[in-house]
Amino acid sequence: MESSRIWTAALVVIGDEILSGRTQDKNVAQLAAWLNVQGIRLREVRVVADREEAIVEAVNILRARNDYLFTTGGIGPTHDDITVDAIAAALGVGVVHHPDALATLDAYYQTRGGMTEARARMARVPEGATLIENRVSGAPGIRWGNIFIMAGVPHITAGMLDRLTGTLEGGRPVVSRTIGCWVAESEVADLLRTTEKAYAQAEGGIAIGSYPFFRDGRVGANFVVRSPDAANVDACIADLSAALVATGREVTDGGI
Amino acid sequence: MESSRIWTAALVVIGDEILSGRTQDKNVAQLAAWLNVQGIRLREVRVVADREEAIVEAVNILRARNDYLFTTGGIGPTHDDITVDAIAAALGVGVVHHPDALATLDAYYQTRGGMTEARARMARVPEGATLIENRVSGAPGIRWGNIFIMAGVPHITAGMLDRLTGTLEGGRPVVSRTIGCWVAESEVADLLRTTEKAYAQAEGGIAIGSYPFFRDGRVGANFVVRSPDAANVDACIADLSAALVATGREVTDGGI
Structure with missing residues (x-):
């Protein structure tokens, strides 16, 4: 009976700052509550360091055995933001600058000192990805298949989730x-x-x-x-x- | 050079209440900070549901590739507390009542209504385990090899960690x-x-x-x-x- 199908999601929290104890994660609880409203159950979470092999392992296992996979963290402009490259490696696809993301960032930074190479990094996506609107700041989230790549900063993630509300197929909420x-x-x-x-x-x-x-x-x-x-x-x-x-x-x- | 050896730990957070968003986890940050003082790095965390197969999978992978494995949650007296059984299954050993744990619980409950079968459940350990003193309430934590089975309630876990301070070999703190x-x-x-x-x-x-x-x-x-x-x-x-x-x-x- 289709109505009793259970839809599941997993979350990979990416960030040395969580594993060092510096930052208290808030995205697990936030995503869990949001998913429940969509009729999707958060089945498992992994917190991994800013290391490509750790991200690749978690992403490939969890995306295969859940309906949806979310990641938070590591999509900023700095050297420790390796999420996009790691997920592209996991998927076996290249990394490209998404034209719409470039345009969004261009507009966002027009009054903030202009575009730079570092800022353009935030337009990089695994090839074939679509964007998730970021209503709070410039850099968008990224969707690739059943993977949703979100910000680490909780209120930016909240905005991205808000944008996704009602767009993911789920079952009956718990x-x-x-x-x-x-x-x-x-x-x-x-x-x-x-x-x-x-x-x-x-x-x-x-x-x-x-x-x-x-x-x-x-x-x-x-x-x-x-x-x-x-x-x-x-x-x-x-x-x-x-x-x-x-x-x-x-x-x-x-x-x- | 021995001084540069990096000691690592993993944590398995066990509990539907974290995955449902009901409870905000505090043990990741608490354990991370404590480990760092011991010269041990928290390398990975998994949050799993109260399901035996999920616990077994996480425990067996993480204990093999880290110096230490900690778990939090699921060691109380109720039907949803399945951590001890799941870890025993992961280890391929039986579950026994630890005599010292029984004695501790017996003393603790003497002024609290006496021992019951449910309370005696908290003395169950994987065969071959030793105990970690619980200075806050009755039920002890459990050590088996490189696995440390701790409470889910953060201040009880804090007491157990305090008891372990200085007893685990580590490297230089970060x-x-x-x-x-x-x-x-x-x-x-x-x-x-x-x-x-x-x-x-x-x-x-x-x-x-x-x-x-x-x-x-x-x-x-x-x-x-x-x-x-x-x-x-x-x-x-x-x-x-x-x-x-x-x-x-x-x-x-x-x-x-």
Whole structure:
């Protein structure tokens, strides 16, 4: 049944700055949330260094086994921006200056000191690519087949994602609801397990995630129920809430 | 020369909550910073779902090609905590209850409602493992060969890392220094490239990272110079600063 097809995406985060701990990545969470609205699941993420062989390996494995592959980072004008060359190498195609990207950059830099060779580098794409509009700054994102090459700076990536909204085929978005409870998750582990099992045959499947926390000197947990089927999520949340209330605990809708 | 050996680590972040965008990962940056102090470089990170085959694949590839492998997440008491079973499967060993872990959990839960089967789950380890003390809550981390299995909750992981400080063999830590400049990185791309090239033969190598930003209506960039050799980092920073100043720009030590 076509409606139950699960569409997946992977993300390769490219950048020494993430692996050195200098920069806190924000693109994983941002892309994950955006993909979900498109009905696409983020299935795996790799963070790799600014090294061609690392990028090639990740790109070739992940593009083959997912419907879509996104990359973030390494598309600027400097020597450490090697994403385009590495992806072209992975694809076995050359690198060309895209005429529309050149025109866009030309216009963008007209009032910013003019075009230079370094700036023209940002018009380089793997041969056969199309562009993803960048509404925030000059250099566009790049699409090649099922690969989407995005900026590293999160608000620029956000603009590119915004441009792509509604253009990628997906399935039903995953619906999630959260409840919270001041309880050690170890006290309700059996309850969670049997509740999830009761929904094992539900349309699209159901997953219950348990996320403990320690706050104000007390332990608690949030329980997240996820499924493409909203009615099943509601039913499972109702069952779980009732079971927790039956043990004398209070349940907070939306999580604590 | 032994002193120039580069020690590497990989990290597998295990958890649907990261891939769904619900939770912002903090363990990558935390582990990266800690590893650097130990003289170990974080070379690659993978984020995988709570699925055994995904964990097995990542663990077996990454443990083979790095000196150390860390995992975070999935070691709690609930049904979605499958890290120990998955890693045991990857290693081809059984899962056993570690007696010391049982004793620790027993003591921890004595004043917290007592031991239960769910809580005893947190004493399960791949056969042959040793424990990593958890100074924050009950369940210990796990070491098996070059694999370190840590909590998903960042402050618990922090405690486990603290316990491991100074116990892992590493090389020279990478030293980094940052300067900032109100300049479009595209204007200094050539300068960065030639400066990095001038240090290509430096002991331990040098890498210059360029990180642009847009703030208060102006563009700028921070330049990070990294090498295990502090003297080379200082010299490179001095050269780069002088070259930027020579173009009439101000340079801010430590970055903007």
